[in-house]
Each structure stands twice: as structure tokens, then as C-alpha cells.
Amino acid sequence: MLKGLFRKVTQSMSGRKLDEEMLEELEEQLVMSDVSIDTAGHLISGLREAARRGEVPTDEDAIQALQDGVASLLGSGDRPLRFAADGITVWLFVGVNGVGKTTSVGKLAHKLSQQGRKPLLAACDTFRAAAIEQLQEWGRRADAPVVAAQSGADPAAVAHDAIAAARSRGRDIVLIDTAGRLHTKSNLMNELSKIARVTERELGRAPEETLLVLDASTGQNGLTQAQSFAGSAPLTGLILTKWDGTAKGGIILSVARETGVPVKLIGVGEKADDLIAFNPQKFAEEMFS
Numbered sequence: 001m002l003k004g005l006f007r008k009v010t011q012s013m014s015g016r017k018l019d020e021e022m023l024e025e026l027e028e029q030l031v032m033s034d035v036s037i038d039t040a041g042h043l044i045s046g047l048r049e050a051a052r053r054g055e056v057p058t059d060e061d062a063i064q065a066l067q068d069g070v071a072s073l074l075g076s077g078d079r080p081l082r083f084a085a086d087g088i089t090v091w092l093f094v095g096v097n098g099v100g101k102t103t104s105v106g107k108l109a110h111k112l113s114q115q116g117r118k119p120l121l122a123a124c125d126t127f128r129a130a131a132i133e134q135l136q137e138w139g140r141r142a143d144a145p146v147v148a149a150q151s152g153a154d155p156a157a158v159a160h161d162a163i164a165a166a167r168s169r170g171r172d173i174v175l176i177d178t179a180g181r182l183h184t185k186s187n188l189m190n191e192l193s194k195i196a197r198v199t200e201r202e203l204g205r206a207p208e209e210t211l212l213v214l215d216a217s218t219g220q221n222g223l224t225q226a227q228s229f230a231g232s233a234p235l236t237g238l239i240l241t242k243w244d245g246t247a248k249g250g251i252i253l254s255v256a257r258e259t260g261v262p263v264k265l266i267g268v269g270e271k272a273d274d275l276i277a278f279n280p281q282k283f284a285e286e287m288f289s
């Protein structure tokens with residue numbers, strides 16, 4: 001999983017001098033792990049500079065310097081999801097189809113219920129009838145009511161009804177599941193900003209979290225997705241799913257560096273407990289372990 005993403009990198013550095021040949025080899029290995037060319041270049045020039053300054057006399061120093069470079073790309077500190085100071089909290093989940101939005105909503109609903117909060121789920125994916133059932137199944141397991149409309153209904157209207165239902169039923173957090181595609185030609189991004197505007201109108205503020213869900217195994221595609229979604233609504237965090245199914249995952253460095261949006265959660269399986277908080281330091285260490 002996360003462990004040993006760059007093990008090959010450390011293996012090939014071990015016992016060798018950090019010369020230009022080694023640097024080029026390293027850059028290539030980073031790119032093969034799905035780190036973007038830009039970000040790999042950034043890491044390698046940092047290393048080249050350190051070598052020039054004589055800061056990495058041994059192979060161990062070089063590995064440590066690369067690990068530090070990775071850690072600084074990922075940022076620092078805990079990234080707890082935000083709650084409204086008072087009133088109803090709204091978390092909006094966006095992303096292309098199949099990345100794991102509905103599953104992540106379900107996992108978080110489960111966690112919130114365990115913590116004694118009162119989640120309510122909004123089925124704003126009205127594209128597929130099965131999407132509503134899938135969310136209802138998670139809702140049953142997490143003991144969270146689900147507000148849904150018929151397939152094809154206006155997602156913004158469902159968001160509106162969900163907030164109203166949370167008010168009348170005393171629920172304190174609304175998790176909004178959205179579609180990865182739409183029935184109509186109307187733009188997905190417009191639809192998402194419409195949902196966000198419903199929150200503003202109803203509660204007087206933007207959603208506390210707008211989380212972009214990305215499949216960690218999709219490589220550079222993830223970066224393109226992040227860039228286009230960032231244009232629709234201000235993203236507050238990223239959820240990278242399917243870590244359990246990828247041997248690469250270097251995309252996490254590129255999205256962190258090139259979007260500036262913090263990675264907050266990582267999906268490591270299909271079960272309710274398989275969503276974990278992202279800790280940048282620990283992650284950087286594990287990548288090289």
C-alpha cells in the first residue's frame with residue numbers, strides 16, 4: 001500500500017554516489033511511480049543543489065534529503081475535517097465517476113455516527129437510480145437518514161431538501177454525494193456550484209468542506225481532474241482512494257504540489273473503516289520504508 005512506494009528508489013541509491021547519472025536514474029524512477037515530470041524535476045533539482053553544496057556526502061544522506069523533499073511537498077500537520085461553529089455542517093463530495101465518492105460519504109457517515117454526531121446523507125447523484133440505493137445502503141449501516149429524489153431530479157433541489165430535513169430532524173451534518181456525470185449536457189461544474197450556492201443561501205456560508213475525491217491509481221489524470229474541479233468550487237481538501245490497489249501513487253506528490261489543496265483522507269479498501277486520516281510526515285517515512 002503506502003509502504004515502500006519509493007523502496008526501489010532507495011535500493012538503487014544505496015551504496016552509490018549521488019552523481020548526475022544517479023540523479024537522472026532517480027528522476028526516471030519517480031516518474032515511473034506516477035510523480036509528474038514537473039514535480040520529479042523539482043525534487044531532483046533540490047537534491048542536485050544539496051549535492052553541489054556538499055550536504056549529502058553519503059547515500060544515506062541523499063535518501064534522507066529526498067525524503068525531506070517529499071515531506072515538504074506534502075506539507076505538515078494534521079488536517080481535521082472542519083465543522084461549523086454552530087448550526088448544520090455541510091460537506092460536499094465531488095469527483096469524476098467511479099472514483100469513490102459514494103463510498104467515502106458512507107465511510108465518513110459511519111465514522112461520524114460512531115463519534116456521536118448525527119449525519120444525514122443527500123443523494124444529489126440523480127444520474128443513476130442505483131446510486132441512490134447504494135447511498136441508502138450506506139445510510140442504513142451508518143444509522144443515517146438519506147434524502148433522495150427520483151432519478152433525473154435537480155441535484156440542487158435535493159441539496160435544499162436535505163438541509164431542510166436536517167433542520168427539522170435535528171441532524172447536525174449533511175454529507176452531499178454528487179454525480180460524476182450528468183443526464184443533461186449541462187455542465188457538471190455548473191451543477192456543483194449550484195449545490196454550493198444552495199448551502200450559502202440556506203445556511204449563510206459555503207460548505208465547511210468541498211472534498212475532491214481522486215482515484216490514486218489513475219496517475220496523471222488525477223492532476224487534470226483536480227485542476228478542472230478547482231475551477232468549479234473552492235476545494236478545501238482531497239480524498240485519495242484505492243491506495244490498497246495501486247503500487248504507484250506518486251500522483252499524491254503532484255496533486256499536493258501543483259494544486260495546493262491538502263490531502264485530508266486516504267481510502268484503503270471498500271469497508272466502512274477503510275478511510276484514514278492523512279498524516280504527511282508518517283506518509284513520507286512510509287514511502288521510503
Ligand SMILES: Nc1nc2c(ncn2[C@@H]2O[C@H](COP(=O)(O)OP(=O)(O)OP(=O)(O)O)[C@@H](O)[C@H]2O)c(=O)[nH]1
Binds near residue numbers: 125241
Ligand atoms: N479497493 C478500494 N475500492 C474502493 C475504495 N473506494 C471506493 N472503492 C470502490 O470503487 C467503486 C466505485 O466507488 P463509488 O463510491 O461508487 O464511486 P463514485 O465516485 O460514487 O462513482 P459514481 O457514483 O459512478 O460517480 C466501488 O466498487 C467501491 O467499493 C478504496 O479506497 N479502495
Ligand SMILES: [Mg+2]
Binds near residue numbers: 102125177178
Ligand atoms: Mg456515486
